[in-house]
Amino acid sequence: MRNLSKDLFLNTMTCPTLGWELRNDDISGHGSQFPRTLGEKFRVEQGIDIGNRARSLFPTGLLIEEKDMARAAAATRQAMEDPRILTIFEAAFFVDSTAARADILIRDGTGWSLIEVKSSANDRGNYIDDMAYTAMALTQAGLVITSASLLLISKEFRLGMDNRDLFVEVDHTDEVLLHAEALRQLWPNIIDETSGPEKPRPVLKFECKKCSLFSECTGKEIKNHIFQIPRLSPKKFLELTASGIVSIEDVPASFPLTERQTMMWESVQAQSPMVRDELESELERIAWPAHYLDFESVMTAIPLYPNTPPYHQVPTQYSSHCCDNVGHVMAHAEYLCDHTKDSRFDLAKRLIEDLPGNGSIIVYSNFEKTIINALAVAFPSLAPSLESLVDRIVDLQDIIIKNFYHPDFGGSVSLKSTLPALVPDMSYSSLAIGEGETAMVTFAYLAMGRYDNESADAERRNLLEYCKQDTLAMVKLHERLDEYVRGVG
Ligand code: SF4
Structure with a gap:
């Protein structure tokens, strides 16, 4: 369950503005609890599923179902007063301006054990902050x-195992209690800072770079923000902002930049593409006929198939355009796994057949190298053939990163940024699936049997079209780069 005060704490340790947004714009703005994309919806569903499975480990636990915090807190108090209730799920606490819900509370003599459930396989530092906030709220409630x-x-969990095997418990008592006490002392200041009627004046910090509000906040109406400079270090960021510089256009020529940063700076200053001489020799390394290859994959907390661990990247499909020269397509091959079973072996075999020659x-x-290497490990009988595919890989993105920049890239070299800049007449907008996360979730839903037969057929066609578009985009992108090399771009 979303906890506004906890979000406020976790985000306002670096940004009071973000805290203000969360308090005052909760429904329509950043931090809305309503998922906006298929990927967000899927993550929420996964979280709910993991939460339910965690609760199943405590069959006598009582769930506080009330959504309203005041009523939920009252129901929690009542449950705590009943000594027969040993475990409470979603226990709510609402004291002064502090509101929190604890995933699982277990009666432990005169005290309580706090358990927070995360749908992650990795322990992360911010989980301590998260638990410290809840612990502080619980302590304030007595x-x-x-x-x-x-x-x-x-x-170690595998499909078909008991829910008891799904979780590992990691004790963080000492750190959590230490952080909770530190937070208790800071809390009045945080509340003062974020609860006024006026939105605090935002101050640009390095942390803004990853903030989802950046383009509406400190990045608003700033074209070519210095955050677009590749690998801009916090030190250089501070040097620039100390001089009031937030736009790449205002970065002086004397400012020390790496080779790659300089290429970008020159491109933005000149408002024209920058092509390093090495681009030509890099592209000449390509041996024909060449195959443009793209994979899609799926990764879920609860494995979709036996013998795969949680969050294992399972390749689900590929597309390959074969060209005998730049821009000249000879053939197209594609493969989409049977979603009802683990088809990685068949995919790997077909892949080897579809990428013949040298x-x-x-x-x-x-990504593709990582997937092929993982297939080689999973299927040793195919390893020699798969490893020889890896030896033939040429990464077009890497070539662009080192040798080319277009002012319309906006600091990103992902295919979704470079394609509109270099091949504006090719887009994903007409496709039913237009980006990788939707493709991933669509396949997961297929494997989970969430579509009827007719819809499943349609979704499989959509998946094939999306992946095919990715490899065709690479063909077109390469063609444009070649035009720049030949001076006709
Ligand atoms: S962009 Fe920066 S100042 Fe604005 S809300 Fe985000 S972190 Fe806070």
Whole structure:
């Protein structure tokens, strides 16, 4: 369940403005609890499923179902007063301006054990802050916390196992209690800072770079923000902002930049593409006929198939355009796994057949290499053939990163940024599936049997079209780069 005060705390440790947004714009603005994309919807569903499975480990636990915090807090108090109730789920606490819900509270003598459930297989630093906030709220409500731990997803879990095997408990009592006490002392200041009627004046910090409000807040109406400079270090960021510089246009020529940063700076200053001489020799390394290859994959907390661990990246499909020269397509091959079973072996076999010869295998990012290497580990009988595919890989994105920049890239070299800049007449807007996360969730839903037969057929066609568009986009992108090399771009 979303906890506004906790969000406020976790986000306002670096930004009072963000805290103000959360308090005052909760429904329509950032931090809305309503998922906006298929990927967000899927993550919410996964979280709910993991939460329910965690509760199943405590069959006598009582769930506080009330959504309203005041009523939920009253129901929690009532449950705590009943000594027969040993475990409470979603226990609510609402004291002064502090509101919190504890995933699982277990009666422990005169105190309570706090357990927070996370649908992650990895312990993360911010989980301590998260639990510290809840522990502080519980302490303010008069509870004695005897232990604080996380329930994380076990990497040993496999489909068909009991829910008891799904979780590992990690004790964080000492850190949580220490952080909770530090937070208790800071809390009045945080509340003062964020609860006024006026929105605090935003101050640009390095943390803004990853903030989802950036373009509406400190980045608003700033074209070519210095955050677009590749690998801008916090030190250089501070040097620039100390001089009042937030736009790449205002960065002086004397400012020390790396080679790649300089290429970008020159491109933005000149408002024209920058092409390094090495682009030509890099592209000449490509051996023909070449295959432009793209994979899609799926990754879920609860594995979709036996013998795969949680959050394992399972390749689900590929597309390959084969060209005998730049921009000249000879053939297209594609494969989409049977979603009802683990089809990785069949996919790997077909992949080897579909990428014959010694020509280059052109990819966009390191992802395809990672997938093929993982297939080689999973299927040793295919490993020699798969490893020889890896040897043929040429990464077009890496070539762009080192040798080319267009002012319309806006600091990103993802295919979704470079394609509109270089091939504006090609877009994903007419496709039913237009980005990777939707493709991932669509396949997961297929595997989970969420579509009827007719819809499943339609979604499978959509998946094939999306992946095909990705490899065709790479063909077109390469063609444009070649035009720049030849001076006709
Ligand atoms: S952009 Fe920066 S100042 Fe604005 S809300 Fe985000 S972190 Fe806060």
